[in-house]
Amino acid sequence: MAPFLDRVGVPTAAICVLSSLASLGHAGAIADADSEQLSARDSAALDYYVPPYYPAPYGGWVADWQDSYAKAKALVDSMTLAEKTNITAGTGIYMGCAGNTGSALRVGFPQLCLNDSPAGVRHADNVTAFPDGITVGATFDKSLMYQRGVAIGKENRGKGVNVWLGPVVGPIGRKPKGGRNWEGFGADPVLQAVGARETIKGVQEQGVIATIKHFIGNEQEMYRMYNPFQYAYSSNIDDRTMHELYAWPFAESIRAGVGSVMMAYNAVNNTACTQHPYLINNLLKDEMGFQGFTQTDWLAHMSGVASAIAGLDMDMPGDTQIPLFGNSYWMYELTRSALNGSVPMDRLNDAATRIVAAWYQMGQDQGYPATNFDTNSGAAVNPLYPAAWPNSPSGVTNEFVQVQADHDVIARQISQDAITMLKNDGNILPLSPSQHLKVFGTDAQKNSAGPNACTDRNCNTGTLGQGWGSGTVDYPYLDDPITAITAEASNVTFYNTDSFPSVGQVAASDVAIVFITSDAGENTYTVEGNHGDRDASGLYAWHNGDTLVQSAASKFSNVVVVIHTVGPLVLENWIDLPSVKAVLVAHLPGQEAGTSLTNVLFGHASPCGHLPYTITKAESDMPSSVTTLINSEFLNQPQDPYTEGLYIDYRWVNKNNTKPRYAFGHGLSYTNFTYTAASINKVTQLSSYPPTRPAKSGILNFSQAIPSATQAVAPSGFNSIPRYIYSWLSQSDANNAVSDGKNGKYAYPPGYSTVQKPGPRSGGDQGGNPALWDVAYTLTVTVQNTGDLFAGKASAQAYLEFPDNVAYDTPIIQLRDFEKTEELAPGASTTVTLTLTRKDLSVWDVVAQDWTVPAVDGGYKVWIGEASDNLSIVCHTDTLKCETGVTGPV
Structure with missing residues (x-):
């Protein structure tokens, strides 16, 4: 399939654009209303094309949101220009939560706390480290997905998090070695969609705004980010594949009423996602009827006017891509752009209203807890503005609020029900507590330095309960496997090593339990040569785990392998060895790794997990377009063509009549x-x-004359905090912005329009046409x-x-x-x-x-x-x- 792309250069106000605005389209059809706006294409080889999609559609036309929009518009109408721009961006990185918006306290709108992780509350105390998304997907259990969402919502609310940065459905798991596949629910759009839908329902019923992410094509970690010298990779996706695979779980999430969508770091068809008018204006806001607000991933913002007119609503955490001096492409720059007319006031009003409407929609205007923790410190008293160190005043920022309740119960149930039994020859499982068990592998025991010894779990030391990066939660404790095994069985010998030791005489009835791992995470860290993605380890066990299994299999007649992994592994080095009798994939169980496993090992529960991805016999059983990681980007924009189209994971092996080692959905039980x-x-x-489709109705009027320059100026005598980002301009800058607006016209991109569209035929409600x-x-x-x-x-x-x-x-x-x-x-x-x-x-x-x-x-x-x-x-x-x-x- 050919990629549908075109590149159109767009100048911006006051900043340098690192990517070009482009259109993502389809073969053949072009909307009649836009046909006269087409410009000449650079290459006749481009088979897929649609014109840029403008303007950003207004929100508020979906019945479920109209009351919240009416309240939000009334509040936004009472705000000054600077208050509106203040709530659409962050006040700077490391200012308390992962991100904090500005506020409009004069009219009663607070600063919002935005925080990770998709598995709980990141960088907080007295919280639950829930099983990760891939583990939840392996349960194939809608009820458990929902219950986990309820518990995560309660914990975020209890900590005063307004916007929870989860769940994850992008990456979908297209690339088996992708670094953050484990944050999502599995390599299938329906499994992802159901996991996200149930999670969102559970979270937002607690009054917390959920964020579905990352939109879209963020399928590997390396080279995903733009910087001032280099473009991020471009995921080149055809229109049908976009709809039937990658956008499918996002549409389901929007139908569930999700309050926010996070745009991805990368480009799609050579346009950065954060300023992509087709993705945001057309696909999200018009076709899928998204009523909440879009936000950037952290430091993914790279333009002022271009991103605003492309439909972006919130810049997080507010800084430019190199967050050193408290500079921003929005905040004061957005105030300037509104005053000079380059960003229309209706676009700013719509963005601000979308944010406030989500706040009302979740009931956060009534009795919502204030933020009571500090992602930057576990102490009680800390700098109030940590990034302003050493010039920040101090105060109590962490109140150590206990929000765990009985959430260990649901976490343990998920960890247990996700355990996927691949093999059980001779019914060696379940084990008897009286058998002599010899346990091998450092994964069986938690890190001796403490389960949180490695920041964001950026090491593979001890029991692997989570991947690494922003998707992590600090463990309140880690129930590790060896503790649970020794509590269950009477004759256990543990070898805390990944090299096979001398074990002495082995009886025919002895059972070796071998623990192996495979880790991955965010590209922020490199772990044992793996740059987020599994580029160094590939699809093989870490720490010579395959050799450890082989060595145990050569010595013991009965070997049980337990795998903690972020995704599929190639098992061919040992899976057919006669003494390898049983294999359990325990995925990433979070804090409840021990008892959840022994309940299955010793038969207190029958395994009932199922693979949320395919395990092939060789990496080459999948297409090279998904097995090959982008490994260079020097001075170029790397291209990642999705030439496999609809055929990822089990779809590919089925199409090519390739028998996998274990198929998608595989999972054995102790019964039949x-x-x-x-x-x-x-x-x-x-x-x-x-x-x-039903027509849009009840659309509010967001138009407004450009306000007076006085609405953009800081109050007299205001003292600013260093590196804290403000929306105010100096009087001279405000006056100059007004003058610039009178003297010149912003050069908008081809196809730009300010006339609201009725919406595409495929739309009509949240998620699309309700039919x-x-x-x-x-x-x-x-x-x-x-x-x-x-x-x-x-x-x-x-x-x-x-x-x-x-x-x-x-x-x-x-x-x-x-x-x-x-x-x-x-x-x-x-x-x-x-x-x-x-x-x-x-x-x-x-x-x-x-x-x-x-x-x-x-x-x-x-x-x-x-x-x-x-x-x-x-x-x-x-x-x-x-x-x-x-x-x-x-």
């Missing part, structure tokens, strides 16, 4: 389940295209535990196969829904319901620019089973009949 009595019911009569979520079919299936000894939970997974005769190339199967049963006793059964929506049966039509059902009432097949390669039921949408005991499609 049967799937019977399947039925399919038609709920909605579909049409080729959805019904006409996309019409339930097309429901399916029911009876799941029975047919084992004799163990209770267990089953995961019913539904995969869709498009009819053979459709005019679109589609993956053989695609996950469309899943449901986890409650724990079923031996012999017990339950009925599971799965749903397919209109969108599930649709593809993105790049010409019509809409979702289309390519075979209305046609022969879709819905495959149901317990893994993508273990599907024993097929239901037909044309005959409404189901067959059981069949052979799956892959």
Whole structure:
């Protein structure tokens, strides 16, 4: 597939633009209203094109948000110019939370605290280190996803965090070696979408604004960031792939009412995401009906006017890319741009209103806790403005508020239910507490210097419970595996080494438990040669873990391997060795690594996790476009063409008839389940295209004359804090800005317009046309535990196969829904319901620019089973009949 891109240079006010504004588009179709605005293309080889999308659409036209917008607009209308620009940007890095907006205290709008991590509350005390997203995805359990969201929301609220910087669905896991895949839920758009939706619901029900991130194409860590001398890489994504893969979980998050979207560091089709008018104005705000506010990733802001008119609403943490002197591309520069008319007042009013509306939408105007912790220090008394050191006044910034409650219970349940059993030859598991167990590997025991000894977990020392970087949470404690094992079993010998030691005489009944790891994280740190991504280690265990397993397998007849990992590994060096009897992937369990594991090892619970990605036999079983990391960017913008299109992970191996070692969705149990009595019911009569979208209604008027220069000037006698970023101008700068506006006109990009659009046909509500979520079919299936000894939970997974005769190339199967049963006793059964929506049966039509059902009432097949390669039921949408005991499609 050819990338759809074009580059259009855009000057900006008062700053140097490091990237060009460009358009992301589709083959063929161009909106009639914009056709006259097209400029000549630089190259006839560019097959995908749409003109720039302006202006930024107003928010407030979705019914669920209209009350909040009415309140927000009234408040914003009462603000001065400087107050409006103050709340749209941060006051500077290291000023308390990860980011802090300015305030408008005169009218009652507070400074907002924005804070990581997607697994809890970063850099805080008395909080829970929850399992990471990849672990949550491995549960395939919507209820656990939601409950974790509730707990995370409560902890962030209790600490006074207004905007939680999670969850993560980008990266989606396109590149197996990608550094931050573990922050998301797995390498599939539906698994990611459901994980995000349930998390957002849980968090925002607590009154905390959630942030879905990173939009979009941020699929590797190295070379993701722009700097004054170098462009970030460009993810070149075609239109259909953008909609059906990468934007899918974002659309679901927006439908769930998410309050904020964080733009990615990288470029898409050679335009930086933070100033990309198609991504922000069209895809997010118009097509997907996003009502909240967009924000930059930290220090990803690189322009003034260009980013504002492209639809950016908030600059975080406020500084320029090199945050040394308290300079900003917005704040006082945005005040200047509003006074000189280069940023229209309606655009500024819309941005400010979006932020305030999200605050009202979550009920933060009533009784919301003040921020009571300090990300920069664990002490009680600290500088009030840490980045202004040594000139900052001091005060109490950390009140040590306890917010953990009983959240260890849900954290432990997730860690336990995520454990994925890949292999269990001879039913060696569960173990008996009386067996002689010899445990190998430093991963079995927490870091002897303390679980938080490495800042942001930027080392792989001891038990690996989290990846590294901004996605981490400080451990309140770490329940490590060896402590739990020795508490459970009576005869345990532990070798705290990753080199196989002398073990003396080994009995035939002895069991070796070997712990191995694979780590990754944010490019902020390099760990054991890995620059965020697993560029040094590749898809192999760290610390010579593969050799450790091989050595144990040569000595012991019974070897159990436990893997803590950020993602897939190549296991071929040892997986078929006869003495390697069992393999458990425990993913990244957070603080509850120990008891959650021993509950499975010793049979107190049956394993019920499933792989949220595919484990291939070789790296080369995936396309080079996803296995090759960008490893250079010197003086060029690296290009990352998504030539594999829709075919990532299991979609690729299925297309190429490559048998993986373990398929997406694979996970064994101590018991057995049967799937019977399947039925399919038609709920909605579909049409080729959805019904006409509802028109935008109730749109507020954000227009305003340019205010007086007096609204931009600091009060007389105000004393500023060094490095603290303010929105005020000096009187002379304010006067000059007004004069500049009278004497010249800003050179807007080709296609720029100030006339609001009615919106694309594919839009209409949060997430898109509301008809996309019409339930097309429901399916029911009876799941029975047919084992004799163990209770267990089953995961019913539904995969869709498009009819053979459709005019679109589609993956053989695609996950469309899943449901986890409650724990079923031996012999017990339950009925599971799965749903397919209109969108599930649709593809993105790049010409019509809409979702289309390519075979209305046609022969879709819905495959149901317990893994993508273990599907024993097929239901037909044309005959409404189901067959059981069949052979799956892959």
